[in-house]
Amino acid sequence: MKIIQNISAELLKADIKPSWQRIKIYEFLLNNNIHPTVDTVYKKLAKEIPTLSKTTVYNTLKLFEEHHLIKNVNIEENEIRYDAQNHIHGHFKCTQCGKIFDFKYNYKDLKYKGLDDFILNQTDVMIKGICKSCKEKNKSN
Amino acid sequence: MKIIQNISAELLKADIKPSWQRIKIYEFLLNNNIHPTVDTVYKKLAKEIPTLSKTTVYNTLKLFEEHHLIKNVNIEENEIRYDAQNHIHGHFKCTQCGKIFDFKYNYKDLKYKGLDDFILNQTDVMIKGICKSCKEKNKSN
DNA sequence: TTTCATAAATGTAATGATTACAAAATTAAA
DNA sequence: TTTAATTTTGTAATCATTACATTTATGAAA
Numbered sequence: 001m002k003i004i005q006n007i008s009a010e011l012l013k014a015d016i017k018p019s020w021q022r023i024k025i026y027e028f029l030l031n032n033n034i035h036p037t038v039d040t041v042y043k044k045l046a047k048e049i050p051t052l053s054k055t056t057v058y059n060t061l062k063l064f065e066e067h068h069l070i071k072n073v074n075i076e077e078n079e080i081r082y083d084a085q086n087h088i089h090g091h092f093k094c095t096q097c098g099k100i101f102d103f104k105y106n107y108k109d110l111k112y113k114g115l116d117d118f119i120l121n122q123t124d125v126m127i128k129g130i131c132k133s134c135k136e137k138n139k140s141n
Numbered sequence: 142m143k144i145i146q147n148i149s150a151e152l153l154k155a156d157i158k159p160s161w162q163r164i165k166i167y168e169f170l171l172n173n174n175i176h177p178t179v180d181t182v183y184k185k186l187a188k189e190i191p192t193l194s195k196t197t198v199y200n201t202l203k204l205f206e207e208h209h210l211i212k213n214v215n216i217e218e219n220e221i222r223y224d225a226q227n228h229i230h231g232h233f234k235c236t237q238c239g240k241i242f243d244f245k246y247n248y249k250d251l252k253y254k255g256l257d258d259f260i261l262n263q264t265d266v267m268i269k270g271i272c273k274s275c276k277e278k279n280k281s282n
Numbered sequence: 283t284t285t286c287a288t289a290a291a292t293g294t295a296a297t298g299a300t301t302a303c304a305a306a307a308t309t310a311a312a
Numbered sequence: 313t314t315t316a317a318t319t320t321t322g323t324a325a326t327c328a329t330t331a332c333a334t335t336t337a338t339g340a341a342a
Contacts, residue, residue: 019308019319038299053321058300060320074215074267078329079299092256103255110251110266114244115233119271125251126215126267130260160290160337179328192336194292199329201291219300220328 014067024049025060029070029084035091035100037079075100075126090125096134103127155208165190166201170211170225176232176241178220216241216267231266237275244268 007027011018024045029036036044042057061082064070070084075091085102092101105125112120130138148168149159157163165186170177177185183198202223205211211225216232226243233242246266253261271279 017309017318021320051321055301055322056320072218074218077213077215077221080218090253092259092261095262101255101259103253105254106250106252109247111247112231112244112268113246114242115268117273117276118233118242119276120233120268121236121270122268124265124267124269126265127253127256127261127263128265129262132258135258135260158289158338162291192292196293196330197291 010069014064014069016063016067016069021049021052021056022060022063025057026064026069026084029064029082033083033085033102035073035075035081035083037076037081039079041082071122074124088123090127092127092129092131094131094134095128096130096138099131101131151210155205155210157204157208157210162190162193162197163201163204166198167205167210167225170205170223174224174226174243176214176216176222176224178217178222180220182223212263215265229264231268233268233270233272235272235275236269237271237279240272242272 007023007030008018011022011026016022025041028041028045032044034040038054038057038061041061042052042054045057046052061070061080065072065082070082073081073083073091075081075093081100088104088107089102090105092103093099094101107123107125110123148164148171152159152163152167166182169182169186173185175181179195179198179202182202183193183195186198187193202211202221206213206223211223214222214224214232216222216234222241229248230243231246233244234240235242248264248266251264
């Protein structure tokens with residue numbers, strides 16, 4: 001749980017003017033590592049900020065992304081999800097229950113062929129499969 | 142360049158009845174490793190098959206994917222792309238020119254933490270950055 | 283060949299996420 | 313306070329995808 005002042009300071013450090021909406025949106029992302037969609041963020045915060053517009057959520061999240069405060073995680077086909085975690089991790093999507101799991105991997109050991117003289121800014125490892133819980137559920141049937 | 146008979150046989154092997162549309166769509170994917178969108182496939186083939194419907198392209202590509210003949214590559218935020226290559230490779234997206242590059246990586250060395258007892262079906266490595274050509278273009282400015 | 287049943291393809295309409303845009307509200311500066 | 317700039321808001325437009333009903337093609341049986 002980060003307090004508002006810290007959040008405000010982090011926004012400023014990223015060259016983002018800390019408006020109330022921006023603070024609340026960033027706070028939500030920091031306190032909810034659930035790779036939320038725009039709609040999820042909007043619905044949760046609309047309770048606290050009744051005047052909140054979905055366009056604001058879209059604009060704000062895009063702004064955060066451009067300032068490298070959060071990452072755009074391309075897990076689902078049809079919607080953007082965001083992730084505010086700053087440690088390197090991969091995403092596992094269970095194709096049965098739809099849940100998304102974080103996992104760690106040895107990213108330092110990764111070697112690439114074909115990307116000489118390319119600038120690598122963001123690496124994502126995405127795995128699809130069946131999660132433990134679904135796997136066990138399937139066994140019992 | 143695969144010939145029609147081979148393509149037909151491959152479809153049958155995947156339990157897919159080889160209709161003319163399906164053959165042409167699969168042929169296009171095999172001969173064009175460009176991670177095409179549905180729209181790209183549709184537009185190219187509409188010239189050869191004037192009656193082709195975009196819905197058919199959607200349905201067919203989904204069918205191919207369900208039968209593990211092709212893969213759904215989640216490179217862009219807003220559209221599905223497909224890949225018929227069967228060797229393991231990653232995708233690099235240049236955030237400047239938008240081009241997508243394939244690259245090889247040492248996938249056998251990848252180790253995961255947090256996915257014990259999970260079934261891993263498909264692993265994707267996606268990198269965003271600046272390609273060599275754009276990097277050099279930027280230098281000269 | 284004709285008939286019938288099934289599968290595949292087609293076209294249109296609906297959905298839903300995202301974006302464009304202009305107006306309203308807020309903030310900062312003068 | 314006045315003014316300008318920034319941020320937020322709401323509505324309308326866009327565009328990829330899907331739903332669905334109709335038409336067409338295919339294949340087997342008579």
